[in-house]
Amino acid sequence: MRMVDMIQKKKQGEALSTDEIAAIVEDYVKDKIPDYQMSAFLMAVFFKGMNKKEIADLTLAFVNSGDKNDLSSIHGIKVDKHSSGGVGDKLSLVIIPLVASTGVPVAKMSGRGLGHTGGTIDKLESIEGFRTVLSREEFIGNVNVHKMAIVGQSANLTPADKKIYALRDVTATVDSIPLIASSIMSKKIASGADCIVLDVKVGSGAFMKSTAEAVELAGTMVDIGKSLHRETIAVVTDMSQPLGHEVGNANEVKEAIEILKGKGAEDETTIALTLASHMTVLGGAFKDFDTAYSELAQRIRSGAAIEKFKELVRIQGGDARVVDNPGLLPQSKYHLEIKARESGYVSAIDAEKVGVAAMLLGAGRKKKDDTIDFAAGVSMEKKVGDVVKAGDILCILHSNLENTLQAGQLIKDAYSFSDLKPAPIKYIHQVVR
Known part of the structure; x- marks a missing residue:
């Protein structure tokens, strides 16, 4: 079928087949489909939407367009966490060592910041010496031995999504829930985790401004996870104001250290414990959410969580002295x-x-x-x-x-x-x- 026929089909609100969606993505990556036709297709999706199967097929087509991270050599149930982005969101810095302290492996691939949304990789690189580029052997080894590692996303991870997102950005088709959901979930699926916890932000600092929109996006991503055999939970959290008290890179690291020491603001501490609790239940460390929340809060009080963060900084080459002396940032x-x-x-x-x-x-x-x-x-x-x-x-x-x-x-x-x-x-x- 010609691309113009598939544009017409979607314009009329008809569902595309798995093969049709795969062909659109594959041909666009290979430059067989021009930008003007892909733009028309994206606008048709924007107005007519996609059903659950189409969204799952689009996600898988993005995944299959590039590298897939094989984590099968990591022992245990690998759990990943993703945030839809916000202001002052330093929760990954807290959650990675907190979850790892329970023995649940966290093999994290994160991105850099763009626009008003900060990136976890940038924040960690504000610590002198911290390396976010690791060999595959070191990455896998750190997770097996220390239960945690974090690296920047591979350049060839979901290249179709990167190319299509760039086009969405200049064609006013960014705010389409099927396209947002498939973009986010394709990177999580390609990253190789067994289970996924999604932090879907809502409010003035988030992409989704209303709770109804955020819940719809959350449900769509959970459906994708189910369709692609990844147990997925989404938590809709508040971003009506900046999270915590610090916005930036080094100062967010400083605040993450305060949270792990039990001195963090109520909003970010509550959200961090909630997300980490769901992750540790999915990872098999605890039987239920309430038990997990109580045990994780105790790990903060006991100092186990901050010691695990210090370990993360040390194994990735950073100056671990910042934990006790944030003035070194x-x-x-x-x-x-x-x-x-x-x-x-x-x-x-x-x-x-x-x-x-x-x-x-x-x-x-x-x-x-x-x-x-x-x-x-x-x-x-x-x-x-x-x-x-x-x-x-x-x-x-x-x-x-x-x-x-x-x-x-x-x-x-x-x-x-x-x-x-x-x-x-x-x-x-x-x-x-």
């Missing part, structure tokens, strides 16, 4: 206090504006090849529900740039105030199985 030259212009309660914080401000300070990338400043970022002194007086410090901007005017204005615009105390934020919105 990169420090910025300039620190600008942003103060409240009025008194009242903080009623809302636009997380996306905070994330963009951090990017402008040097903590993120506008383009994939931009360099980042590990020391740049934002420290949130006040969060939703806090009472402030005019002149109180709302947050502190950290940068090596002299001109922080645009970032400062974004932060000021991100804060909203009210005379009444807002209702407490719900950190966990829903668990989708």
Whole structure:
């Protein structure tokens, strides 16, 4: 069948066969289908959607377009975690050692940050000497011996998704749940884990702005996992404000250390323990969620979790002294206090504006090849529900740039105030199985 026929078929809302979807993806990667026809197809999907089988077929076609990570030589049930992206989300830094401390193997492949969303790899590379490029033998060996390892994603992992995503980005077809779900899940399937826990963010700092959209995306990804024989759980978590108090790279590492020492903010501690608990149940360490949550909280209190993080830093070549002395992490030259212009309660914080401000300070990338400043970022002194007086410090901007005017204005615009105390934020919105 010609590509124009398959575009027409999808435009009319008809389902494509497994072979048709595989042919579209394969031919596009081989440059047999021009961008203008793929753009038309993506727009047809955007408006007409895909059924469960089509989405699973598209995911598998992405997986089959490149390398697949074979983790069969790792002992035990391999559990992976993925976040749909947010501001101040340093949870992988907490969850990897926490889950590994129970004996459940975590073989993690993570990406770099782009736009207002930070990347786990960038954060870890702010630790001097930390290596995120490991040989396959070292990666497998670290997981078998230490139950954990983290590396950057392979350049040839799901190349079809990378090529199609670049086209979606310039054709206004990014926000399509079938395309988002297949993009995310293809990378998780190709990464080789047995079970997957998904952290689907919702709110101003997330891609999904409404709970209904986030739950739909979560359910779609869980269905993909089931179709492709991967046990998958999705947890819809809050991103209506930045997570925790730190946004950036080095300062998020510092805050992750605080969480693992039992001194973290309530929101990120609760979400980290929730995701880690689901992972350890899937990995067979505990029989049920409540037992897992209690045991993992105890591992934080006992110091076992922070010792495991120190072990992760050491085995990947990093300076483990940062765990006891976070002052060894990169420090910025300039620190600008942003103060409240009025008194009242903080009623809302636009997380996306905070994330963009951090990017402008040097903590993120506008383009994939931009360099980042590990020391740049934002420290949130006040969060939703806090009472402030005019002149109180709302947050502190950290940068090596002299001109922080645009970032400062974004932060000021991100804060909203009210005379009444807002209702407490719900950190966990829903668990989708």
